Amino acid sequence: MKKEIMRSKLLMLSLPVFALAACGGNDNAGDGDSFPDQDINGIIQWGEGGATDNISRTLAPLAEEELGASMVMQNREGASGATGAQYVYDQPDDGYTLLFGAENPNLYPVLGISDLDYVNDFQPVSIIGQSYAGVVVSEDSEFETMEDLVDHARENPDDLTMGTSGEGGLPHVAGAMLQAELDTQFNTVPYDGDGPLATALLGDEIDVTVLAVSAAQEYVESGDFRMLSVINDEELEATGDTPAISDIYPELEQYLPWGPFQGVFVSADTPEDVVETLADGFEAAQEDEEFQSTLESLGVDPLNLRGEEAQEFVEQNQSTSTWMLEDAGETETSPEEFDIPRVDE
Structure with missing residues (x-):
């Protein structure tokens, strides 16, 4: 074997x-x-x-x-x-x-x-x-809410660049969920993990990514990133008032909890x-x-x-x-x- x-x-x-x-x-x-x-x-x-x-x-x-x-x-x-x-x-x-x-x-x-x-x-x-995972953008992003991001991605297919960690990585799976249920379409660029993804977002190489909360939290607390939602069926104590994605889009609840x-x-x-x-x-x-x-x-x-x-x-x-x-x-x-x-x- x-x-x-x-x-x-x-x-x-x-x-x-x-x-x-x-x-x-x-x-x-x-x-x-x-x-x-x-x-x-x-x-x-x-x-x-x-x-x-x-x-x-x-x-x-x-x-x-x-x-x-x-x-x-x-x-x-x-x-x-x-x-x-x-x-x-x-x-x-x-x-x-x-x-x-x-x-x-x-x-x-x-x-x-x-x-x-x-x-x-x-x-x-x-x-x-x-x-758990969070959808994150840079603090100076034009997108203030998850709805802002999704609406733009629906109306402008492939206009936004989503950083991923390659096939099977967290952003890939989360992106597939969004595409299947919310009809979003992103231009994807692969990186080797959460660390390089965070660096790419800091450098404005990408517009959005999905990071484990454990990797994103320090950047959110420092004011570098904005977390638009957590990919879960309820809010997390660690992320404060960041909304659960199923509270915004109930159709995603069938996949949750997942992470x-x-x-x-x-x-x-x-x-x-x-x-x-x-x-x-x-x-x-x-x-x-x-x-x-x-x-x-x-x-x-x-x-x-x-x-x-x-x-x-x-x-x-x-x-x-x-x-x-x-x-x-x-x-x-x-x-x-x-x-x-x-x-x-």
């Missing part, structure tokens, strides 16, 4: 990474009794400064203390996060290479990005938290005792009160799920997200082809 050949488009995007991975690797198989007895590599599938990066780098030092091993964190962005996912998948199944990821791999098969996904090729060590999540994953064939050791460490690390407060201040609902609960969460997210894209006409292949059921089935 392991180490299947990827689609050619991902191979072309990620060939340098694969070449490096093939030159080395850890030959020590994971052993629950002695694990960990060396540094652990943490691979963040998005660029610096985004929600996944911020949360992962905040949690890693706490997990180090619990596991008794140093954690070397690296950003390996590209191909909608698939470059980092493939890198982790290609390493030995010993627990010494962790994927700090968001929800994106759940969408890879239906979008034709990669043959990998969380459900079949990885297993969760921990689902850290459920995030990104952050988690820690290992390849599916990692020994069970190693996974349990990692899960114990990350579970204890997330009980840190300061970390909990950090998540809540970023508009992230702390989950701290492991084992069967974590797996069920991942499967439900995949069902919701893939069928949302399918219904919006954004998938390359139907979720049915991958035996992904609708949530209500």
Whole structure:
């Protein structure tokens, strides 16, 4: 099952990474009794400064203390996060290479990005938290409300540039929702994650984007960005008076609640005792009160799920997200082809 050949488009995007991975690797198989007895590599599938990066780098030092091993964190962005996912998948199944990821791999098969996904090729060590997304513009934007933005996008197709993090990224999925239900049409430009998207919006390279609240909040509080709505079925305490999008457009309620999540994953064939050791460490690390407060201040609902609960969460997210894209006409292949059921089935 392991180490299947990827689609050619991902191979072309990620060939340098694969070449490096093939030159080395850890030959020590994971052993629950002695694990960990060396540094652990943490691979963040998005660029610096985004929600996944911020949360992962905040949690890693706490997990180090619990596991008794140093954690070397690296950003390996590209191909909608698939470059980092493939890198982790290609390493030995010993627990010494962790994927700090968001929800994106759940969408890879239906979008034709990669043959990998969380459900079949990885297993969760921990689902850290459920995030929420916000539609954001720069503070000097002409759009004061969500209605202003939607009305303009309806009347002037492709006039506005929406920054995305590539196929399967948060803005892509949210944009598909808006297009399907509100008849909006944006000119899209891809960037490598929340951090580069925020920089692009600051530099007026784009007119609008969708960011995790955890990535957007500091810019909103500093007065650089304006959040027009949160993509949720109720307002969030962390975003104050920012309206829930379903309060403005009730037709979107069928997709909600929905949003990104952050988690820690290992390849599916990692020994069970190693996974349990990692899960114990990350579970204890997330009980840190300061970390909990950090998540809540970023508009992230702390989950701290492991084992069967974590797996069920991942499967439900995949069902919701893939069928949302399918219904919006954004998938390359139907979720049915991958035996992904609708949530209500």
